[in-house]
Amino acid sequence: MREVEEENRVLRKQLSLAQSRSPAHHRGNHSKTYSMEEGTGDSESLRAGIVAGNSSECGQQPAVEKCETIHVAIVCAGYNASRDVVTLVKSVLFHRRNPLHFHLIADAIAKQILATLFQTWMVPAVRIDFYDADELKSEVSWIPNKHYSGIYGLMKLVLTKTLPSNLERVIVLDTDITFATDIAELWAVFHKFKGQQVLGLVENQSDWYLGNLWKNHRPWPALGRGYNTGVILLLLDKLRKMKWEQMWRLTAERELMSMLSTSLADQDIFNAVIKQNPFLVYQLPCFWNVQLSDHTRSEQCYRDVSDLKPIAFIMCLTDAHDRLCKDVLACTTSTLADDAIDQIRQLQSERKVIHWNSPKKLRVKNKHVEFFRNLYLTFLEYDGNLLRRELFGCPSEADVNSENLQKQLSELDEDDLCYEFRRERFTVHRTHLYFLHYEYEPASDNTDVTLVAQLSMDRLQMLEAICKHWEGPISLALYLSDAEAQQFLRYAQGSEVLMSRHNVGYHIVYKEGQFYPVNLLRNVAMKHISTPYMFLSDIDFLPMYGLYEYLRKSVIQLDLANTKKALIVPAFETLRYRLSFPKSKAELLSMLDMGTLFTFRYHVWTKGHAPTNFAKWRTATTPYRVEWEADFEPYVVVRKDCPEYDRRFVGFGWNKVAHIMELDAQEYEFTVLPNAYMIHMPHAPSFDITKFRSNKQYRICLKTLKEEFQQDMSRHYGFAALKYLTAENNS
Numbered sequence: 001m002r003e004v005e006e007e008n009r010v011l012r013k014q015l016s017l018a019q020s021r022s023p024a025h026h027r028g029n030h031s032k033t034y035s036m037e038e039g040t041g042d043s044e045s046l047r048a049g050i051v052a053g054n055s056s057e058c059g060q061q062p063a064v065e066k067c068e069t070i071h072v073a074i075v076c077a078g079y080n081a082s083r084d085v086v087t088l089v090k091s092v093l094f095h096r097r098n099p100l101h102f103h104l105i106a107d108a109i110a111k112q113i114l115a116t117l118f119q120t121w122m123v124p125a126v127r128i129d130f131y132d133a134d135e136l137k138s139e140v141s142w143i144p145n146k147h148y149s150g151i152y153g154l155m156k157l158v159l160t161k162t163l164p165s166n167l168e169r170v171i172v173l174d175t176d177i178t179f180a181t182d183i184a185e186l187w188a189v190f191h192k193f194k195g196q197q198v199l200g201l202v203e204n205q206s207d208w209y210l211g212n213l214w215k216n217h218r219p220w221p222a223l224g225r226g227y228n229t230g231v232i233l234l235l236l237d238k239l240r241k242m243k244w245e246q247m248w249r250l251t252a253e254r255e256l257m258s259m260l261s262t263s264l265a266d267q268d269i270f271n272a273v274i275k276q277n278p279f280l281v282y283q284l285p286c287f288w289n290v291q292l293s294d295h296t297r298s299e300q301c302y303r304d305v306s307d308l309k310p311i312a313f314i315m316c317l318t319d320a321h322d323r324l325c326k327d328v329l330a331c332t333t334s335t336l337a338d339d340a341i342d343q344i345r346q347l348q349s350e351r352k353v354i355h356w357n358s359p360k361k362l363r364v365k366n367k368h369v370e371f372f373r374n375l376y377l378t379f380l381e382y383d384g385n386l387l388r389r390e391l392f393g394c395p396s397e398a399d400v401n402s403e404n405l406q407k408q409l410s411e412l413d414e415d416d417l418c419y420e421f422r423r424e425r426f427t428v429h430r431t432h433l434y435f436l437h438y439e440y441e442p443a444s445d446n447t448d449v450t451l452v453a454q455l456s457m458d459r460l461q462m463l464e465a466i467c468k469h470w471e472g473p474i475s476l477a478l479y480l481s482d483a484e485a486q487q488f489l490r491y492a493q494g495s496e497v498l499m500s501r502h503n504v505g506y507h508i509v510y511k512e513g514q515f516y517p518v519n520l521l522r523n524v525a526m527k528h529i530s531t532p533y534m535f536l537s538d539i540d541f542l543p544m545y546g547l548y549e550y551l552r553k554s555v556i557q558l559d560l561a562n563t564k565k566a567l568i569v570p571a572f573e574t575l576r577y578r579l580s581f582p583k584s585k586a587e588l589l590s591m592l593d594m595g596t597l598f599t600f601r602y603h604v605w606t607k608g609h610a611p612t613n614f615a616k617w618r619t620a621t622t623p624y625r626v627e628w629e630a631d632f633e634p635y636v637v638v639r640k641d642c643p644e645y646d647r648r649f650v651g652f653g654w655n656k657v658a659h660i661m662e663l664d665a666q667e668y669e670f671t672v673l674p675n676a677y678m679i680h681m682p683h684a685p686s687f688d689i690t691k692f693r694s695n696k697q698y699r700i701c702l703k704t705l706k707e708e709f710q711q712d713m714s715r716h717y718g719f720a721a722l723k724y725l726t727a728e729n730n731s
Helices: 002-020 023-027 042-058 078-095 108-121 133-140 150-162 183-192 236-241 244-259 266-276 311-318 323-327 334-350 369-381 384-388 400-410 419-424 462-469 482-493 518-527 547-557 585-594 614-619 655-665 687-694 696-730
Strands: 070-076 100-106 126-132 169-173 177-179 199-203 227-235 281-284 353-355 449-456 474-480 504-510 533-536 541-543 565-569 571-573 624-626 635-639 669-672 678-680
Touching (some): 070 150, 070 183, 078 384, 100 108, 100 133, 100 150, 108 126, 108 384, 126 133, 133 150, 150 169, 150 227, 150 244, 169 236, 183 281, 227 236, 227 353, 369 482, 419 696, 449 462, 449 547, 462 541, 518 533, 547 635
Parallel strands (some): 100 126, 199 281, 449 474, 449 533, 474 504, 565 669, 571 678
Antiparallel strands (some): 169 227, 533 635, 541 678
């Protein structure tokens, strides 16, 4: 720790010397905009100083008020675009010093994903508003568009109508944008608009609009090279007064008579309007939209990057406590610190915004693509929890959820030896629903069943096997870091088995805290199913072949729609990593007799599944009812309206037991299915079970939580719940 503090001290000293040598530093330009008041952390001060130094060195940007809200509009539709938006937002949040208001024009899919993400992200001084993209389709559906963005690629044209009438200006961004500087610098450019200038745009960096890319290439009309609309500054109030809506519609109608369709979506129409009305444009310097499509002139926006430090080094300097610093030796030398500061200023002054405006995205052909790819990947894998920091000196809007959370946490006793367990119950984990593309067609007979499970990175290898055993819909909650989420994405995209399945919902719950929030994960997976019934399983189990169809028939046979039943799928286990999976009940019974299979946890936790009555199951041909007993934790099929799991139980112990107890308290009938089974596959002990076995305090806290849960059950369910206390005392 002392070594890190000493390194930070040296870096701050070097930064101070570098700034004091700058003439702009003595002029004190824009201190209100970028300087941080005393009392901020070391890394915050360093980063603020770097940004301030860069801003002063340029000496051209008009000031942005310290707590002025910056408005950003983004059109987003679908699963992939929702992932792209997160990376864009991370890059903006990393550098920002001002409150932000995002205006998201989103379809139903993107809205569900991003509303949950931002609600659970809980970033201070960030407001999100959604606008229904599907309602806007009629405004632009009359325009044929060949661009891969489809109808959503035209919706920036109608922002003057879509956004609030009192909103005067907005920065409009494509989803494939990465920021390398504070967005306040771009916001400040609005002050440079003069006369009738209402659009801030960067010149297009390819030859597209010159019409010389191939024989008979005929682009839409444009002024010179035309302008790229990946980054737009819109003066909304003036555009409305100019009757922008009428202006672009008349232009589009006229050009479509000969062009028949757009090739580059809204960009073609913006350029056609500008061709007729060049006075509308304020041309932004090209570093505000460095376009990385094939055959662009983007490298004219910056010097050669071959001598620059990796972006990891840059972020090391801007966040001196970040783990990236551990791998960057240059941070320890004061001489290189001076060089790095100069390079950061060069990065910010020459490449402020990177635009991956090619269908190939990161695979685009560009001389310096590796450098820009590293910058993008850094934000892709950056821990979003670190971006929850408060803006110093800027009051946040009152947030009821945040206030309630703080109230709940304040009521906990920090001296309680079980404080960390209790705190986890109130931890809000950032959640990204439907991380991959998802499609589901409801079954016509309303009997469909979703397999529900949760996992962490060390269980990814089970996914393909489960998909082979279960052809029905699956809902999975994955507990991952930001970097692990990208590893999972690469793993899934490289798997033919997983990519061939579109009825699997992958929901990322991002890591935070020291416990594995097993019941939160189960609740997330349960909440986002599309079927009337669900099979509550665990990731280490393989269902028997044909179980999906068998359960659908059982749902009808046992009238699950109109009765409170929990259908039990008997659980078995093998100690062999290579198993010839039984294809029938008869084959399974034979393997039981041979000792190849065992009833689940028979050797270590018999009580967990003993009430299933495996002896009766061996010969059963019809479903049979069993009674609840203490510590019973079977795997069950239930209606989607069953109670959630209790979040107080984290890590290992009592997480399923408590849920089954609550089902019993709500008078669910436990029915064993005679021809169903699932088999637990062997794996290394989890970190949480190791803690349970080795840590006495862990076991004490689990016992305390059990007792409190039982007391809560008694209060909620009254006299009927007394049996749980009695059963516990007798067990």
